[in-house]
Amino acid sequence: MTVAGSVSHIEEPVDRPAIPAADATEEKPLLSASGVSKFYGSRIGCEDVSIDIWPGEVLAVVGESGSGKTTLLNCISTRLMPTTGTVTYRMRDGQTRDLYRMGEAERRFLMRTDWGFVHQNPADGLRMTVSAGANVGERLMATGARHYGDIRATAGDWLGRVEIAEDRIDDQPRAFSGGMRQRLQIARNLVTGPRLVFMDEPTGGLDVSVQARLLDLLRGLVTDLGLAVVVVTHDLAVARLLSHRMVVMKDGRVIETGLTDRVLDDPRAPYTQLLVSSILQA
Amino acid sequence: MTMQPTDLATYNFAYLDEQTKRMIRRAILKAIAIPGYQVPFASREMPMPYGWGTGGVQVTASIIGPDDTLKVIDQGADDTTNAVSIRAFFAKVAEVSTTTSTADATIIQTRHRIPEEKLGEGQILVYQVPIPEPLRFLEPRETETRKMHALEDYGLMHVKLYEDIARNGHIATTYAYPVKIEGRYVMDPSPTPKFDNPKMDQSEALQLFGAGREKRIYAVPPYTSVVSLDFEDYPFEVNRFDQPCALCGAEGVYLDEVVLDDRGGRMFVCSDTDHCEKRRAAGHKGTMAGGEIGQ
Ligand SMILES: Nc1ncnc2c1ncn2[C@@H]1O[C@H](COP(=O)(O)OP(=O)(O)O)[C@@H](O)[C@H]1O
Ligand SMILES: [Mg+2]
16 A cells, blocks of 8 residues: 555655655644643643644554553643643735634634534534535535535535435435445535645544555545545554554653654654554454 | 412512612613623512513513503414413503503513504513523533533524425525624524514614523614624525405504414414404405304
């Protein structure tokens, strides 16, 4: 398995991948986390994490269960206030803003226009009791779309892009399989054309064959749309297939960062070596 | 409603004590100052069950004075048990005069209708509200709905309308049709038919809403914009009726269907009984007026 637009020729230790994305020429990261720590009381969620996410790159956050992946993802996506550290984001207008100094209204707007968040459990990211069409259309309506016909047409178009038959547009996700729900959640997030999507174990709850199809779809969408993605996964195969670059976490800290192929083929930290040799994956 | 007149004799004017009335008046003033915003208040037990309009009754009790004239309607009618009981309650505890005539009332407490006769300055319409939160049906978390109001985050309202159209081919919501107040807060107009929504817009009368069980008061001050939510290609429309009132011949009013017999006989008559009676007194006649039903 190699990533489309292979990055294996890149010299080490370049921390920034050469991605054939639309705005790869941008000189600044899209999102930048610096010294981010989150403590749950005396327990460490994540500690002193600094990472950059570049436009159009897919960054995988890997590590065993409890290593702090979800905590980090939530901290950088403003879903969980870090105990210390800063997270900045380069807005569409080019200005870099401190996410935790933004007003709540502006942050919500950012989250539903320029960002997406894909939950492991689709029920956490969908409205289970409204139709697929309304699920996809919600962000449009939340940002001012007021033409029913247009909203419906756009929703139908997006259902097609995530391989859901258009005649399911009026069905509720309750009637969908796990894989369909996850694809619907993805469509719901992508409809506003976000630049950055966060995903927490997006294939986690799915059967292996369904996982493969979803990963395939995700990879296609990410490439087509030039999305930047931060994907949390404990599954190195997912990281291998989707990501350009990865960070390895252990006990809340980042212990290794690098291009995905390099980390997986030539892990440096002893812990990563164990992880890659599957000893810890059982 | 079971009320012992002997019990009431010991109560303060309009039943509630002055402390409580002041508390409710403060909530009302705040509600007027922030049109459409739901103000929490410490709802009191009233000598009637929730669902009988305890929120409206507390609002009325807090604003009524000895010189007021009270009208109470339930679905437009002055003579239902609920309306009669509430009217009798205030006649007893506040010794105010009561009326069924819209024009003569200074305070009109209502469940489910706005009178057909245009309200004027100085009149107050008090709505009995069962569920004040328009976002509730899709977002049950109170913490979240509060935040949505605070951030003017109302996409969900259109999700509901979208679902309506997707399911029914048109916006099928006919009651409690959501409105936006003065371009800011989205509000549930209580279970009035959407037919009445346009009457709320730029009304000369003050409109107060009391939800007893939910402990919320909200308001639409006089001359305030009240806009019914809709889509560009599915604009808001009021209910239409194919025929005029069978008793008074009125058109462009809200009609109730009345079943006449068990053989499918039915007629449509004004839901606003006062309006209908006045028209008939003025000589207007519908197709069934004067017959065995219209007497
Ligand atoms: N809400 C919470 N309260 C207390 N401890 C938590 C909470 N969430 C996570 N943790 C702890 O923080 C650490 C990191 O958890 P998490 O970020 O969920 O890891 P991962 O996603 O890698 O499995 C774990 O020790 C976990 O028990
Ligand atoms: Mg996790």
